[in-house]
Amino acid sequence: MRAIVIGTGPAGITAAETLRRLDPSGSVVALTTEPFAPYSPPAMADHFLTGRDLPLYWKGQDVADRLGIDERRGARVEGIDTGSREVVLADGQRIAYEGLVVASGSRLHAPLAGADLPGVLDFKSLRTATELIGRVRRGEATSALIVGNGFIGIELSLLLADLGVDVTVIGRRDWVMPRVLDPVSSKVAEAALTSRGVTLRLGVEADAIVGDPSATGVRLADGRLLEADLIVAATGVKPHTEFLIGSGVETGWGIHVDTRLATSVTGIVAAGDVAETTDRLTGERYVHAIFPNAVAQAPIAAANLLGADLRYDGAESMNSLKHLGVPIVAMGTIESPDEVLRWQEGADLRAVYLRDDKIIGAQLAGDIRAAGVYHSLMVQRIPVDRYGRRLVEPGFGMADIVFEALGHGSASRSAA
Ligand SMILES: Cc1cc2nc3c(=O)[nH]c(=O)nc-3n(C[C@H](O)[C@H](O)[C@H](O)COP(=O)(O)OP(=O)(O)OC[C@H]3O[C@@H](n4cnc5c(N)ncnc54)[C@H](O)[C@@H]3O)c2cc1C
Incomplete structure (x- = not known):
């Protein structure tokens, strides 16, 4: 062909x-x-x-x-x-x-007036990212405003902070990465971000990107104007x-x-x-x-x-933040659970979202070793009510599933 x-x-x-x-x-x-x-x-x-x-x-x-x-x-x-x-x-x-x-x-995008002004930067491709980082390296930019606090915006904010840029992230919701993290889990990410020097302005509505002839700032819904050398519109991606x-x-x-x-x-x-x-x-x-x-x-x-007849099972939602200092993994959805199981000790956190006794989403921070097990239970739609709260407690893993399947109860209970 x-x-x-x-x-x-x-x-x-x-x-x-x-x-x-x-x-x-x-x-x-x-x-x-x-x-x-x-x-x-x-x-x-x-x-x-x-x-x-x-x-x-x-x-x-x-x-x-x-x-x-x-x-x-x-x-x-x-x-x-x-x-x-x-x-x-x-x-x-x-x-x-x-x-x-x-x-x-796709490219980064935000449904805002002025989002297509010259000078609104993208970080979705190596060409646009090279242009953005080039401005920092040449000393042309020491401050940045990122509109949107999804995974890519957050990853970019960390990179810019590491390069010495004064970065502010503007988010409409009160917590970061709101599509995949809930307000409790996102606190771990927010603490890591602020300790790395990223300024978070959350619960703030951006009204428009402004500047003439090119973007120099963001006007908020309350009329305030924030200005910076770099403006990135990143509330989502546009194919x-x-x-x-x-x-x-x-x-x-x-x-x-x-x-x-x-x-x-x-x-x-x-x-x-x-x-x-x-x-x-x-x-x-x-x-x-x-x-x-x-x-x-x-x-x-x-x-x-080429003529084959293969079927695609469907796409998944799974994200991991690599540069935060604390590993964070989020999968599935946080929409409309029947129940949320949660375990947390400092920055170690596990939250499992359940509907009809099956996992529909999970968030892990710190010790993320259970991510693979949660993922497997989630995509195979295996009922998890038999594990109760153990599901989110430290040490829960594949061994618990095998022991339970063999009729021995959970691995750690048996060991105890
Ligand atoms: C900073 C960053 C971090 C990320 N981190 C993660 C992560 O940790 N985990 C994860 O799973 N995903 C992550 N992603 C998302 C992941 O990179 C994308 O899902 C993936 O790149 C999608 O691949 P793609 O080939 O569909 O599209 P793209 O990578 O967007 O490639 C598109 C291609 O199409 C070409 N193209 C576009 N328009 C035209 C045109 N008109 N004519 C000719 N060519 C065209 C482009 O030049 C490019 O070659 C991250 C993305 C970014 C930007």
Whole structure:
């Protein structure tokens, strides 16, 4: 097959790799707006702090040559002509395809007036992150305002604080990372953030990003104006779907795909941050913009493009904060639990959200060893009422599950 992959992020390069492996006599053109070899965005902060190229270039900088992929950098797709099956680039070039993988990812976003002003910075791609960090390194920026306190905004705030920037994070809710952490768990993150020098302004509504000709500040709903050298709008991510307008590919927030990751147009599949898939637990359509979803979807999408009939189980919500000093893992949802079990000692914390006696979400800080067990119980939808409060107590682990399954009660109770 003559295939084109739009994007060389984790989803795109994994799709291109799969196409080369399954169809060695076919051809793969991989297009990216980036000037860089395929990289892993979660490794960017480490790269900027340490200068290390690994794990940033997670597949090796020579991955395209090694696999025989025709990788074209700085190639922006502006449209898809689904009638003639051609991808149209910004320079007017048209490239014909038989099968197309859209893996164009997402960018940081905030639904605010002024969010598209020049000078509003992004940290979602290595190109935009290099521009942002370059301003700090050149001494052009000593202060930053980040509107939004999701995982990426928080990760960026830590990086900037480590680089000596005076950082303020503005959040509408009263606690950080409100989509995945509850107000109790987020206290651990907030303590770590403030001890690292990040200023948190929570429970504050940003009204608009302002500046002329480029962004210099954020006006709050109460009329106050905060100013800084760097302005980042990061309340969420927005999938890159603009080039699909008029193509017939159905989109909502992201690209609508079915369980085979096929779009509404024959011969076009989608994977990664750009794809609006169903949530594995709730069945709701959602863009879960995380690395494991991207690399799980890409091989399925690519194989199906070549004629396979693989099904995708659905996306997961799972986040971990790597640079806080205290490890934090959050998975699933905190919406509408029947019960929340919680255990905490200082910065060591476990909170498990239950509905119908099954785990629908969990948050761990400090000792995060139980994360794998919670995850497994959650995705397999195993009832957990038999464990009672032990579920969140120190030491709960796979051994408890095995002992219980063998009819011996919990491991530690048996040992006692
Ligand atoms: C700072 C940071 C930290 C993160 N930490 C974590 C983490 O700890 N754990 C986790 O699971 N996830 C994390 N993520 C999220 C994770 O990086 C993404 O889910 C993942 O990168 C998605 O991969 P993707 O290939 O779908 O999209 P992207 O990585 O966004 O790649 C998109 C690709 O499409 C290309 N593209 C876009 N538009 C066009 C166009 N018009 N024409 C041509 N090419 C185009 C881009 O150039 C790029 O090559 C983090 C992200 C960031 C930014």
